[in-house]
Amino acid sequence: MIAIGLEGSANKLGIGIIEHNTETGVVKILANIRHTHVTPPGTGFLPRDTAVHHREYIIPVIKEALKTSNIKIKDVDVICYTKGPGMGAPLVSVAIVARTLALLWNKPIVGVNHCIGHIEMGREITGADNPVVLYVSGGNTQVIAYSEHRYRIFGETLDIAVGNCLDRFARILNLPNDPSPGYNIEQYAKKGKKFIELPYTVKGMDVSFSGILSNIETIANDQLSNNQCTPEDLCFSLQETVFAMLVEITERAMAHIGSKEVLIVGGVGCNLRLQEMMAQMVEQRDGKVFATDERFCIDNGIMIAHAGLLAYRTGFVTPLEKSTCTQRFRTDEVYVAWRD
Amino acid sequence: MIESAILIKQGAEARIYTAPFLTRTAIIKERFSKTYRHPTLDKKLTARRVTQEARCLFKCRKSGVDTPVLYFVNTENSTICMEFIQGMIIKDLLISDNEYIQNKEKQDELAEKIGIALAKVHAVDVIHGDLTTSNLMLRESNQSLVIIDFGLSYVSSLPEDKAVDLYVLEKAFLSTHPNSEEMKNYKASQGILSKLAEVRLRGRKRSMVG
């Protein structure tokens, strides 16, 4: 069976085409094309401009994906799109295209939870069986574990997402948004030497980042101009602090449910320092870390196609009149019929 | 560590031992360092948590909550020595003690003890942070309800934090002991209870944007 996935919940527009061999269980990625809306240094992406970007590029990107995959439209079994969570205008602009294709090609449609897309793609790529999932991106920070047909949230951010914290700090430092602000923070952090103490806010299995952001902003304003510290030191200290918090709550969830595997997904999951710290924690517990590279960590269409196809294979279809979008869509709202 | 100490539990951030301590038997909680953390951060964090735990433990004890008595705090090796409680863990009691499984009166009595104890904890603005039936005990000598493990505790006067504390316990009860009754006699401001109703509705977590 073949699915095409359309993703545009944030500034990445992604189209993916996937094939599931329903007999052997083998999954084949036929195409995974992405186009990112990059804004000038010091600025973030706004919903309206992002939607304009997605509308402008979605047809060429779909055409490219179809060409790369070497399939015919008649081979496609289902069209999958991101129902949420995400930014309203970009979500809607992509959903309209999904609906139009469904009518045009006469195919069923499946609305997918973006977070479930990340989790299922991560499991597929890494082979992690039943891991504790750390989902970290610009919009989400959650520690998740599966139980009885739901991905349950054990811990999460009480305010802003970790990626949002990093992105906004990159803006304060005027770092480029190309390829992504987080990537540039990571490169700066490698050259940081001095560790500057920042607030560390973990409450049970939950975390909070807004206090850290305002604190480091103050430090940047006070200490950069007189060379008391460097932007590299600040990036280093920020990463060391927020990643330690993430690793800590992940470990707590592992201890709580007795799991030995961790899967990191979401855009921040590409960060090698986060992966390294997680590996150190897991090593102490005799376990294993699974992470993916930027092709799958960063928002993409293939994960939407994959998760949508998993649902479709259990008989799930989104009726056209219900193929809406929602900015708020919690991971634990989805009934996971395809797992035991 | 004390030479004759016996390791009884290895947790994610601490090891728990029993050991002889100045003519008594003590529980020793030793926090260990985490290699993934920057050493400066690790040191500060561990010291801060040892201090915070000891303070919350003592604050509760002093205001009449039955908690382990604090014996010794050593930030040099990140250990806290405290009283070894002779008694039963509530989780085990509710799973294996027939008297508690069958007798409604016994359950009510226990629910009342829990309510009174938590009200006292919250009255002095301590949030336990990890209320489960594994962290509640009944003292053998006088059947007093003992609250243990203040490892995630902190001080806050916000009704929201207190409500979440209660909600966590409620969830722990429902998942481990499905037939359990409501907690009784938690006498506190209406603010906390209405917050609890609110937290129950939204399931603790806020809804969020992707």
Place this chain on the structure above:
Amino acid sequence: MQSFTLEPFPTRGQIHILLYKNVSNAAELRKRLLSHDQELSYAFIDAKMVLDKFQLLVATNDAVQHELNSSLKTHNVHSEIVYSLSPTTNISESLRRFGISDSSTSIVVVKVGGNSEEARSHLSTLIHGEECDIKDFSNFVDISRIKKYYKIDDKINDQNEMLDIIVGSIAIKSVS
């Protein structure tokens, strides 16, 4: 006299505790202490402020830890025991409240390390009084003063409960 081991610091030697009643030379002892007389390397405590030996051991354990960390707040480990007994961090007030006064007649002595019999015979030359069993603390304790200095709720009358709070107050001082 009774001797004890501090399990956290076994290499520091035994802790010897002695109790004296009908002491007639407290003023002289206090004067010598104030002049840092090296011969008096003992902790002299007013028995009115001692409820139980465990209280003394917990304070001694704290004092020994401060000595080993080089974080003594007072001159030596023995004065540190007196200081550690107090729930406050005010040094002179702590020594005044828990140490002996000119009018003290019952005295508790704590000695860190050394041989117990040597300590006892040395003390017999220093203290003019009668040694008694340390089980007899309750004959000398001043409960109302204990309650006042350890800030114990007036409603609490059970001595075990009091001791729990006293011990906690001593222990928490190192992180307050």
